[in-house]
Amino acid sequence: MNDERDGTHAEPEVEEAFVRALGEAARRLYNPPPETPAEEMWSEIRAVRARSDAVRSIESAPSRRSLPRPNPWWIGVAAALVIAFALGRISDLPFDAAPDDAADRGAQGPASPRAAGVPLSDVEMLPYRYATTELIDRSETFLTMVREGGEAGESVDEVREWARPLLTRTRLLLGSPAAADPELRSLLDDLEVVLVQISQLTGAESEEREWIDEGLDESRLLFRLRAASTAGGSNAVRM
Amino acid sequence: MDERTLVQRVKDGDPSAERALYDAHVDRVYRLAFRMTGDETLARDLTQDAFVRAYDRIGGYRGEATLSTWLHSVTTSVVLNGLRKVRRIREREADLDAASGAASVDARSEPDLRDRLQAAISGLPDGYRKVFLMHDVEGYTHQEIARALGVAEGTSKAQLSRARAKLRVELADYAEEWVA
Numbered sequence: 001m002n003d004e005r006d007g008t009h010a011e012p013e014v015e016e017a018f019v020r021a022l023g024e025a026a027r028r029l030y031n032p033p034p035e036t037p038a039e040e041m042w043s044e045i046r047a048v049r050a051r052s053d054a055v056r057s058i059e060s061a062p063s064r065r066s067l068p069r070p071n072p073w074w075i076g077v078a079a080a081l082v083i084a085f086a087l088g089r090i091s092d093l094p095f096d097a098a099p100d101d102a103a104d105r106g107a108q109g110p111a112s113p114r115a116a117g118v119p120l121s122d123v124e125m126l127p128y129r130y131a132t133t134e135l136i137d138r139s140e141t142f143l144t145m146v147r148e149g150g151e152a153g154e155s156v157d158e159v160r161e162w163a164r165p166l167l168t169r170t171r172l173l174l175g176s177p178a179a180a181d182p183e184l185r186s187l188l189d190d191l192e193v194v195l196v197q198i199s200q201l202t203g204a205e206s207e208e209r210e211w212i213d214e215g216l217d218e219s220r221l222l223f224r225l226r227a228a229s230t231a232g233g234s235n236a237v238r239m
Numbered sequence: 240m241d242e243r244t245l246v247q248r249v250k251d252g253d254p255s256a257e258r259a260l261y262d263a264h265v266d267r268v269y270r271l272a273f274r275m276t277g278d279e280t281l282a283r284d285l286t287q288d289a290f291v292r293a294y295d296r297i298g299g300y301r302g303e304a305t306l307s308t309w310l311h312s313v314t315t316s317v318v319l320n321g322l323r324k325v326r327r328i329r330e331r332e333a334d335l336d337a338a339s340g341a342a343s344v345d346a347r348s349e350p351d352l353r354d355r356l357q358a359a360i361s362g363l364p365d366g367y368r369k370v371f372l373m374h375d376v377e378g379y380t381h382q383e384i385a386r387a388l389g390v391a392e393g394t395s396k397a398q399l400s401r402a403r404a405k406l407r408v409e410l411a412d413y414a415e416e417w418v419a
Contacts, residue, residue, distance in 0.1 A: 019403055021417035022410070023375040029353045030360050030376065033273035033282070036266045041287050042258065048291050049257075223284040230291060 048227040128178040133229075135169045139191055140225040142166060146198060146209075147216060156203035163198040170195060187228065190219040242306050249297050260310060261290060267377070268314045274372050275322050285321040289314035308386070315387035319369060352413060359409035367402035374399050 142162060170192045179185045197212050216222055240248075240259070248256035268289055272282040293313045300309050360368060369388065373379040374395070379387075381395040388395070407414050 015418050017418050018407060018414050019375065022403065022406060022414075025352060025356060025413075026360060026372075026376045029356050030372075031274045031277035033270045034279065036269040037283060038262070038265050038269075041265065041269070041283055041290075042261060044283075044287050045261070045290050045294075046254070048287070049294060217278075217280045220280065220284060223288060226288060227291065230295065 048230070128173075128176060131169070131173060131176075132178055132184065135166065135173060136225055136228050139166055139170075139195075140222065140229050143194065143216065143222055143225065147213065147222065156201050160199055160201050163195050167192065167195040167199055187221075187224055190221050191225070194219070194221060243302075246297070246300060246302070246306055249294070257294060260306070263307065264310055264314065265290070267311070268318060271315065271373065271377055271379075272318045272321075274376060275318070275369070281321075285318045286314075288321065289317035292317050308383075311383065312386045315383075316389075319387060322369075355410060355413070359406050362409070363402055363405060367398050367405065370395050370398040371402040371406070375403075 146159060170188050173179060174185070174188050174192065179188060194212060194215050197208075197215060201208055240256075245256050245259065249260060265286065269282055269286045272285040272289075273279070276282050276285070293310055296313060300306065303309075304312070360371065363371065366388075370384055373384050373387075374381065381392045381399075384390075384395045385392040
């Protein structure tokens, strides 16, 4: 096909007729692509870029990339969440008209007042944004490693142990006002399911990894995490 | 719209300009991603990721190559890099198939071109396979392949030649028929 143009026609061991027939057969039979889902992909791309632009426009704080990373990282995330919960509770106080209401809200979890439409200030959002960003970055890296089957040949025990703190942070965020954002909540819900599967790996059944891969494919979790990470992690947090 | 204007509009975040670029290239990028993965979800994710990253990077485009060359180089690189992540999955699946005997059913007793092609192309070394699919199947030039893979054109040509030679051996019975 491109042989003459590219100068690869002078191949003594492969006749041109074979090359042509091989190319035709491969085009017809080897993973023939379906019609390009151009509109669906464009909608997804626009959504990712719109969120990314929105975050960039409101972020006046230094880039998350320049924030000092705590070591170990989960101490920082946990601290951020504690501060976030504290801020959330303090900012809830003026709206706690009656003790019974407060008790009801406590039963529903701290996300409820925010879900009712009380927005957080930028200052209040920062700990959540930081916690979300850390979780998304770590989860993307971790799940990519799991999907690849473990570049360094990690044991099932190690993989399970790494999943557990991520699962804990995911659940903390799901119980926080951050989860009032429906998109972030959906992402965290799907992440939680996959992390639960991983944290329960036994290594005894070969299908376990396939189920996890299927879960990742169906939820398109890695793409969504990458998109959120590219956008600054906090793009899904629009409280 | 001339290219310079189009680039500026894309840099300014003009959705219609972004869409024009997308329309011009999405089919080719998606086709390559699908050929390489054989998986609709992966092909979609890789294609979307490729365009998101290309738009993010367009601020760095300085006009050294034509815009379409630059865009296609970026998107193809993203797709091909993404494929590294799925290679291990494919290998694991192949191991599972081999363990269950599923892959070998009828492949030798009742030769079928589709199965034979699938096995032969999938069995090529990664570099050979990429170059073969890009050049002989999707019609990329060696210049485009070299740019996307970050190799010399001569390397691309050599890998294609070796890929064809291996496929000729693997598909020897068909080769005789085709050449005749």
